[in-house]
Amino acid sequence: MNTKKIRIFYLVLLVLYLGAVAWLCFGSFDNAPQVSPSFFGIPTDKIVHFSMFLPFPVIARGVVIGMTKKPLHSFLLVLVLFVIGCIIAAGTELGQGLTDYRSADSKDFLADGIGLATGSIIALVLDLRAAFVKKKQ
Numbered sequence: 041m042n043t044k045k046i047r048i049f050y051l052v053l054l055v056l057y058l059g060a061v062a063w064l065c066f067g068s069f070d071n072a073p074q075v076s077p078s079f080f081g082i083p084t085d086k087i088v089h090f091s092m093f094l095p096f097p098v099i100a101r102g103v104v105i106g107m108t109k110k111p112l113h114s115f116l117l118v119l120v121l122f123v124i125g126c127i128i129a130a131g132t133e134l135g136q137g138l139t140d141y142r143s144a145d146s147k148d149f150l151a152d153g154i155g156l157a158t159g160s161i162i163a164l165v166l167d168l169r170a171a172f173v174k175k176k177q
Contacts, residue, residue, distance in 0.1 A: 043105060046105055047102070050100075050103045053102070054100060054103055057096070062132075065132040065142075066136065068141050086147065087151075092152070093129055093151075095159060096155075096156060097118060097156060097162070110171075111168060114168050126152075126153060129156065133146075133152075
């Protein structure tokens with residue numbers, strides 16, 4: 041598969057992902073079944089926030105796959121993706137604070153940020169590995 045098709049695939053995936061995040065952040069789930077309030081002592085909603093934002097840097101990296109030529113470029117790309125993810129996460133928390141059925145929570149933003157940081161590390165490893173493999177060929 042060529043790079044252009046891969047980028048288009050990831051762009052479509054990114055749009056679907058962002059739509060899913062918006063639905064999860066702003067949907068009203070009053071009728072949803074109740075789940076355990078914690079998992080191994082970690083509040084379940086924080087695990088959901090972590091899981092929701094972890095894929096962002098990996099998916100967003102796919103949109104620009106193959107554009108980084110040097111390790112420094114990979115680091116800068118991942119930093120930019122992390123910052124964009126944090127802006128999205130902050131926007132969702134601020135937006136939730138404006139609704140009457142959700143609330144803004146700084147601990148949710150922290151969980152989002154930890155998910156983004158973890159996803160950023162994964163994206164960085166993938167980008168550096170791809171550059172290394174490409175260089176070897």
